Amino acid sequence: MTEATGETERWAGLAAIPGLPTTRASAGHEDRARELQELARDAHAYLGDALGTAFSPTVVVAAPDDWADNEDGAPYGIPYASETELVVVIPATAADNPLVDTYAQVASREDAARFADLIAVHELGHLHVRETGLDLPLGWLGELTATYLSYCFLAAHRPADAALWVRVSRDHAAAVTPAYRSLEDLDGIYFDVGPENYIWYQDTLTAMVEEVHAERGPAFVLRLRDAGLTPASDTATTLAAAEAIHPGFERWAATLRR
Numbered sequence: 001m002t003e004a005t006g007e008t009e010r011w012a013g014l015a016a017i018p019g020l021p022t023t024r025a026s027a028g029h030e031d032r033a034r035e036l037q038e039l040a041r042d043a044h045a046y047l048g049d050a051l052g053t054a055f056s057p058t059v060v061v062a063a064p065d066d067w068a069d070n071e072d073g074a075p076y077g078i079p080y081a082s083e084t085e086l087v088v089v090i091p092a093t094a095a096d097n098p099l100v101d102t103y104a105q106v107a108s109r110e111d112a113a114r115f116a117d118l119i120a121v122h123e124l125g126h127l128h129v130r131e132t133g134l135d136l137p138l139g140w141l142g143e144l145t146a147t148y149l150s151y152c153f154l155a156a157h158r159p160a161d162a163a164l165w166v167r168v169s170r171d172h173a174a175a176v177t178p179a180y181r182s183l184e185d186l187d188g189i190y191f192d193v194g195p196e197n198y199i200w201y202q203d204t205l206t207a208m209v210e211e212v213h214a215e216r217g218p219a220f221v222l223r224l225r226d227a228g229l230t231p232a233s234d235t236a237t238t239l240a241a242a243e244a245i246h247p248g249f250e251r252w253a254a255t256l257r258r
Contacts (some may be wrong), residue, residue, distance in 0.1 A: 011060050011087070021056065026063035029092040033061040036090055036120060043121045043153045044128075050152065050218035053131040055086055057124065063092040077116070081123035083130050088123045091116070102199060106171040115168045118150065118161055125149035134225040139187035141229075141238040144205045145221050151209050152218045166210055173203035182257045187235045204256070212246050220245060 014024035017033045021040055025033030040059045048054060067076045067089070074080040074089075077097035081088045094100045094113040103112035125146035129136070136142040154162035178200045180186065180193045186201050193201070212220055227241040242249040 011058070011062075014060065014062070014066060021059055023059040023061070025061040026066045026092050029061055029063060032092060033059070036061055036117065039117070040088065040120060040124060042157060043124055043150070046153045046157060047125070047128045047149055047218070051128055051132050051149075051222065053128050055127070055131050057127055058085070058087045059120075060087055060089045061092050062089060064096065067091065079116070079119045079123050081126045083127060086127055088120055088127070090120045098195075099199075102196075103168055103172055106175050107168045111164055111168060114161070114164060118154070118165055121150035121153060122146045129221060132221060132225050134221065134229065135231055136229060137187065137231045137233055137238070138190050139235070139238070140183040140201070140205070141224075141242065143186075143202060144209060145224065147202070147205050148209045148213065149218065149221060151206070151213055155213060166206060169203040169206040173200055173206075176200040176203075183239065183253050184235045184257075187238075208249070208252050211248065216246055 011024050014026055015030055015033075017023040017025055017030060017037055019034075019037060019041070021037065021044060023033050023037040023040075037059055040057070044057060064076050075098065077091050077099045079088065079090045091097055091099075094109070094116070097113075097116065099116045099119070100109065100112045103115050107115065123146070125148070126142070128149055129142070129145045134145070136145065151162060151165065154165060176196060176199075178193075178197045180189065180197050180201075186193065191198055216223075223245045224241060227244070229238060229241055233241075239249055239253055
């Protein structure tokens with residue numbers, strides 16, 4: 001079990017929301033924080049049971065001013081997780097949220113805002129991946145496993161949200177013409193592919209997530225943990241490890257290179 005560092009004290013000035021997981025919220029956003037706390041609580045319990053992970057995350061629901069005072073480099077509107085602090089940070093509003101604006105191009109603004117909220121479960125997935133002992137390089141497999149675990153939870157307990165996730169991801173990916181497409185590009189360039197291209201990658205991963213989930217369930221991540229991957233593993237190595245568990249990854253990666 002990993003304990004969070006004292007760095008979470010930087011959010012201590014925000015309102016404390018009763019209950020678990022530990023949740024803090026900017027003033028005026030306590031009701032929204034309670035809703036997101038419930039989502040995080042249910043996802044955390046499901047993933048802990050499925051993976052055997054045990055840790056105590058903190059959820060922060062931050063308005064723009066509090067976000068700017070405390071953020072780690074992520075622009076307002078993009079949920080993120082700190083693996084050292086075990087914190088998931090979520091925007092408090094859909095207004096002036098570039099992520100909601102992006103997905104509202106292919107969905108209603110209500111659905112786009114819900115999709116953006118569900119990314120908090122993806123970020124919680126990153127923490128659970130790390131807590132299993134699977135230490136991956138920045139790149140496609142780290143992002144896929146986080147989305148994979150979030151999808152496992154949604155499919156099991158929030159099927160309407162799972163369907164929304166698949167639909168909005170698919171429609172947005174189809175609407176973008178990316179400059180970079182290959183997994184090798186994402187592994188080599190990562191955030192520097194640019195915001196639109198990076199979001200396209202995240203959306204594109206969902207197609208493979210849905211396919212693997214239908215056959216493998218959460219155990220897919222535990223099998224990856226036992227594959228001997230390290231932060232130094234290159235794209236060929238991570239692909240081979242995934243292919244050994246679920247044949248089809250190599251084929252899928254080849255389609256992205258076209």
